[in-house]
Amino acid sequence: MPTIIVEGPEISVDKKRELARKLTDIAVEIYGIKHIVVLIKENDPANVAVDGELIADKKKM
Amino acid sequence: MPTIIVEGPEISVDKKRELARKLTDIAVEIYGIKHIVVLIKENDPANVAVDGELIADKKKM
Amino acid sequence: MPTIIVEGPEISVDKKRELARKLTDIAVEIYGIKHIVVLIKENDPANVAVDGELIADKKKM
Amino acid sequence: MPTIIVEGPEISVDKKRELARKLTDIAVEIYGIKHIVVLIKENDPANVAVDGELIADKKKM
Amino acid sequence: MPTIIVEGPEISVDKKRELARKLTDIAVEIYGIKHIVVLIKENDPANVAVDGELIADKKKM
Amino acid sequence: MPTIIVEGPEISVDKKRELARKLTDIAVEIYGIKHIVVLIKENDPANVAVDGELIADKKKM
Structure with missing residues (x-):
């Protein structure tokens, strides 16, 4: 049973529903x-850094 | 040092204590x-979907 | 930068290419x-079990 | 659907079968x-280090 | 693009900033x-156990 | 006990030894x-894609 783990920022429940459905469709295919x-x-x-800088700090700029 | 990661729903501290102890006993063995x-x-x-549907939505049914 | 980790069985490079492109398109969206x-x-x-039984054993049946 | 990921050393198929069955029984419970x-x-x-030293190097001692 | 996932206890934002920068420098090197x-x-x-005992319980001692 | 998981390309044992020691030193600190x-x-x-394209395909260019 394939498992897909998505590490991202916070999103709405509507987006989670759409994300889960679409990722599942592709994995099934x-x-x-x-x-x-x-x-x-x-x-x-x-809690996330890209190229050594926290996303929280990038956003302040 | 083996590491066991358990992805599940929320549980009580008593259940966490029991889960950790029992999983550890098996891994040691x-x-x-x-x-x-x-x-x-x-x-x-x-945040969890099975077969493309969020668990949160399944529960509403 | 969202990261998608897919735990599944072995697949061909062509399928990996298609999987990566399609999962990425959805995440971008x-x-x-x-x-x-x-x-x-x-x-x-x-190395994978569902409901307590290795996939390798299920296939033998 | 709870998922248990076990990071450990190589083990035989017999041990995998036993590990999967026993971990599953506990999670179900x-x-x-x-x-x-x-x-x-x-x-x-x-590929594994404890306290800064690779397991492969510890074994040589 | 290497990804480093750190599983640890809660830390301050200042420590996260330092951790991310230093881990990144090493990975780049x-x-x-x-x-x-x-x-x-x-x-x-x-939610974390070492040797079968929750960290939360160890701290009480 | 903090755990650091590093997802990257293949590297030599010497690099693994250095990576493990340095990451550990930072985490301890x-x-x-x-x-x-x-x-x-x-x-x-x-098995790795960035921006929808497998690293294996990027290297061919």
Whole structure:
């Protein structure tokens, strides 16, 4: 049973619903397996850094 | 040092204590290594989807 | 930068290419962020269990 | 659907089978959910370090 | 693009900033790739166990 | 016990040794906890995509 873990920022429940459905459709198509689990992880901008700088700090600029 | 990550719904501290102890006992037995780390991850029903549908939506039905 | 980790069985490079492109397109659309990382993890059927039974054993039946 | 990811060293298929079954039984009991996925990740001793030293180097001593 | 995921206890934003910058510097040096993502995961002491005992319980002693 | 998971390309054992030691030193300094686990995950260029394109395909250009 393929599992898709998405690490991103906070999003609305409507976006989560759409994200989960669309990612699942693609996984079903590619793997040919219909049972798919999607885990959406929401990260605070202070907990993610790109190129050594926290997203929370980039936003202040 | 084996590490066990459990992705599940919210549970009580009593259940976490029991889960950690029992998972550790099994890992010690199978791996023959006594130092085990357990990370319990609690996921909101709006952040998990099975077969393309959020758990939060399934519960409404 | 959202990161998508996919835990599934082995697939061909053509399927990986298609999977990565399609998952990225959806993440860009939902998050409104264009830089997306996709990590495809391929798991041996002896290393995955559903409902307590290894996929490798289910296939033998 | 709870998912259990186990990061450990290489083990035999017999041990994987036993590990998956026992971890699943505990998760079913604690969560009261019968569908459980177990992912067993096998790590080379050169890819794991405890207290700053690779397991591969500890073994040489 | 290497990704570093850190599972630890809660820390201040100042410590997160320092952690992200220093981990990134090392990854850039070792991999020779300048784009690095760092994800800092903060875990409640009731959600982490070492040797079968929750960190939350160890602290009470 | 903080755990650091590094998802990157293949590297030599010498680089793994250096990476593990340096990441551990930083984690000890930031968290004030001396027991640290580092897991180094090596990914094939066909299993990682940035901006929707496999690293394996980018290299061909």
